[in-house]
Amino acid sequence: MIDFSRDSQPHIIAVANQKGGVGKTTTTINIAAGLVELGARVLLIDIDPQGNASTGLGVAAEARKATTYDLLVEERPIAEVIQKTGIDNLLICPANSDLASADIDLVANEKRIFLLHDALHQASVDHLGLDFILIDCPPSLSLLTVNALVASQSVLVPLQAEFYALEGLSQLMLTVRKIRTTANPGLRIEGVVITMADARNRLSLQVESDARKTLGDLVFKTVIPRNVRLSEAPSFAMPVMQYDPSSKGSEAYRNLSAEILARHPLASATVKV
């Protein structure tokens, strides 16, 4: 039997922004694949009732026998809900529309904001030998996103290069601050990544420059360009690195993955003497 056990716990990152369509799922799928390319073992948790990350990684609706709903609401053990994807070392906990009723189903559950946290801190998670757990959040600050933020060490925020981008950010930061003062004092901002940027568009450049002025080093050096390959890849059920490895989208997400890995080196990369 292969022993995947590692010395350290996986780094847990929520990919969140309550604004819809800003590139959360695209970012989650492609940094998951980028980190795997760089030698990591990754679990992607789809906590969005839309199930876009599950579809994008080729887990068809009928193959979602157990889902994040079962993990949170039925409290099924994590080993029973995760599945392999077509990519070695990339596992997924898929989601479907069942999750849409989680808010209501959990209303009387006193632990309701800790359910994902508790699921990810089961001893069996250690045996998966994970380096990273990435959580693809829905476009809201609902109970599902709160569960992701309570369970995570950090939050990565995709920011679409468009006019109202920074306004929505203050609401998210307020939520992060609230969670820090209550359920998860250690929650950090992993960073803000500008998505769908267009270097020929003045507004896009302005958003990037404003974000760097306001947020400083919190903004990743890598900027994700608008690239049609990134929007095509999910319909082929692949991360962009597989669909078109030499595209601008692949290059950008590889660079972003390297920036993340530089901050959280793999346990296996630690020299042991």
Ligand SMILES: Nc1ncnc2c1ncn2[C@@H]1O[C@H](COP(=O)(O)OP(=O)(O)OP(=O)(O)O)[C@@H](O)[C@H]1O
């Ligand atoms: N850099 C990009 N270049 C071109 N298209 C992109 C890029 N990033 C995302 N897209 C496309 O934009 C749309 C929204 O992206 P995505 O689904 O990743 O956003 P999201 O924030 O997860 O959306 P939701 O809030 O609905 O979950 C998708 O059709 C996706 O393929």
Ligand SMILES: [Mg+2]
């Ligand atoms: Mg999404």
